[in-house]
Amino acid sequence: MTSTLPAATATKVPAQRQPAHDTAPDRPAAGPPTRLRSSRPDLILCGVLLVAILVVQGWNISAYPTLSDDEGTYLAQAWAVQQGDGLAHYTYWYDHPPLGWIQLALLTWIPALLSPESMTVGTMRAVMLLISAASAVLVYVLARRLSLPRWAAGLAMVLFGLSPLSVVLQREIFLDNLAVMWTLLAFALAASPSRHLWHHFGAGVAAATAVLTKETMLLVLPALFVTAWRHSHRDTRKFALTGAVTACALIGFSYPLFALLKGELLPGSGHVSLWDGITYQLTRPGSGFILDEGTGSYGVLQSWLYYDRVLPLGGLAGALLLLVLWRWSVTARALAGPALAVAVLAALALRPDGYLPAMYVIQALPFLALVLAGGTASVAHAVLRRRRSEAERRAVTRGRYALVTVLALAAGAYVVPRWYDGDRTAVTADANAPYEAASRWMAEEVEHPADTRVLVDDALWLDLVHAGYEPGPGVIWFYKADLDPAVTKTLPRGWRDLEYVVASPTVRRDAVDLPTVKAAIEHSAPVAVFGTGEDRIEIRRIQHATGGTR
Template sequence: MTSTLPAVTTTVPAQRQPAPETGSASRTAPPSRLRSSRSDLLLCGLLLVAILVVQGWNIADYPTLSDDEGTYLAQAWAVQQGTGLAHYTYWYDHPPLGWIQIALLTWIPAHFSPDSMTVGTMRLAMLVISAISAVLVYVLARRLSLPRWAAGLGMVLFGLSPLSVILQREIFLDNIAVMWMLLAFCLAASPSRHLWHHFGAGLAGAASVLTKETMVIVLPALLLTMWRHGHRDTRKFALTGAITACVLIGFAYPLFALLKGELLPGSGHVSLWDGLKYQMTRPGSGFILDQGTGSYGVLHSWLYYDRVLPLGGLAGALLLLATWRWSVTARSLAGPAMTVAILALVSMRPNGYLPAMYIIGALPFLALVLAGGTASVAHAVLRRWRSEGENRYVTGGRYTLAVVLAIAAGAYVVPKWYDGDRTAMTTDANAPYRAASQWLSTEVADPKDTRVLVDDALWLDLVHAGYRPGLGVIWFYKADLDPAVTKTMPHGWKDIDYVVASPTVRRDAVDLPNVKAAIEHSTPVATFGTGDDRIEIRQIQPETVGAQ
């Protein structure tokens, strides 16, 4: 298949030009400057508009607000206020670079409208991340020698899959980390092969890991891409520089802990070591293929929204890895295929912990390998036609193949994606949260002297309503786990006035004695929503407190 990539015109010395691959005489090199290709800019721009419309429409109302979103935004708010790296004691659960970036993204709207610093409203900031990531997927596809149509397909798969739409709307560190990793891959695959591009790839890789530490497992695939696309005369030096840059930036995190005297455990302070120990030893969620385990439930929650991207992307990765020795496309996409394979293997640990947002790190690479696998199959079919001497049918065959594939894929994908994206663009899943926030803002006589246990999805709402941060409105976990908070509650649950029993609070209260007791010794005064998704505002009963 003849590539549709634009011709390259450059004055770079001959020894810096990409060496042609065996069997790739019919394929041209990736564009040295994507911005010089009007067709690429037009296609990428049109697809970006479609992605932003679908992801941005109804973004505040769907999906349901999560406690993790509220935590990251509350930590960003603390950075903006200059009160520290978190709204409570920072205990090295994650590197702080992620919510520092969220603080920068939300600083301008929060400055002009402080009350807008809530989870639903500030989800709009994630559109910036989604836009950059979608463009980087297209750029990376072109730099990995995919034809224009395949690059566009990868961008559509990444941006419009219902699974992507749901997860990319949410204020998760994973989304920001993916943006940095995509930038690292784009720099590693730069066709000009400047040394500073590889150093930059190392820096971007470090930024990704410091945003969400789980991205460290993707670094081997980044190094493979760097080696694969580096010039043979300088690749060892460039790779050494990239690794050095990545390691030096990565060491900033333990150095920060060391300078604060919190690197190792000790009396009266948190430590980086304890944070890492918690992350490494937290209870597992079971094997992903065992029915009844938490990991199995997470997998099926992903497949509920979309089967095409996860399963098709995994199949594409396996295809590319299996045909690596004789397929130019497979060799070009070795890095993304390896990324998918690594993430899939890690998710299949017998008793590992698998959070719902884990797949975010794989989404762009699943899209790339699925698009690349499609391009590889199309290229192989057309090449077979040529080898059989049917050249007069090649042009007509190309269009016939494209039409058949488009109709077959569209008949399966479009209805499912339409239903999923329509749900995301029309459903209001957060009415109970808004109603609970409104009730606590208007029905409580004196918020400044009231103590409420809430999940972090509502924490900033109540801060803006006049409750005291950390003392009046309390993130429910801290009522049992943070000594700085428990010492302000000498009588335990009796020192609480209200508990907002959201699904998250009810689920985790089992392991939190103060929270559990607060729920047991309270009665609902307002309920919003129905069933398991309901939010109850429960008031501690004075007569119960007095009887204890």
């Protein structure tokens, strides 16, 4: 920013003491980044906001949103790691790198040790509060390191932690939430104000951990390296970037090396392979164009916007603004990495026939929050800078307060009522009563659970294991009845070897493509129904089942 001092009073720095060009990233008027641990105002603001985020996200966490099959799968895989039964509760087939649920196993190890029956999806959602807390603090730290003023860093933290979309998704046991935490740590290290080389090496290690937690975090690596480039010292930039990339690549290659050592890198008879897992992920059927009504992707988009329009749409607008103003705005240049991350993730979501899962937006949430807060700060800074050239300090102060007041009133009039409705649903609704009732029925009404075979989705799998059903051949994750040879060989007569099907919405939806599951539903009758409509859970007894065949 051009100095406002008269030319005659400006002090000339001797040439030998002038800082080298581009030795530090440009800073907006807010000044250089402040270390959170040494700034009492930052600690107080971050602490107050963190308490608010944890209260909203933690209240009613086990009852809303509805338990998902993915949550059950990841937790069951973590349980298998704790039991020493390998990397999954069934055959591990390289659907995702296992580091994500290994972390879940560590997080849930002590609670499961103290109370084994508590190792269920609803109860163990509480551990996600630890991840949410770490991620929210890292958003604030990163915002400050990217030179956002204190109020804008607080705004980014609020957007990330209190948006109804965030409250719903960050409660769930998803690998994406763990991966986001590691990604934010990588960005915070890359933007470290001290610019030590080990910070950039650490950024590479954290980035690799994020990718091995959820492989889709590969998409934001270019944005991370842009941030590292901008925040590294010119004299050591090549070493810093080389170290970050090398650390990330070497750790990342441990995954294919693991598959190679197990003889499962390439396809072959009688075993799964990493190649097949990657091929499946890249060739799975698309869900249609995100803007075409009636497609699966459009439905996912509408589900995001149902919870919150402010963060997704406002974040996209903020990223566009920062990218347009990149050459003229210091704030835009400082936020080039997060803006690029939003652009890349949005471009992938707009593929004509790509696959778009509901949790895809999780990895974009922190960057959407940062660019929306950064765009707001950039506009505010532009307005106030122009005021400084036209009026005295008192007028600037009045203008600042007036601007903040207008922004606060605008947020209060539009954002707060909508967020209040969404967050109130999250802290009051009980969406999982049917699951709890079905779990109790299966535990109390079936006389010999150890000798009973039942198809169930993974959201209830661990509940039934704790109720005495035998994991694997007894209580069967319904997909495996058709897709896992190790399970299908225990069902020589298909559906006739089963006794019950717990037909949740997930089971009924996906049974269309699973012959054994479909036949089991068709040859069964409901003996108990919990809930109503599409969300109901039916406990169905197989008609003329032989039962007990192993």
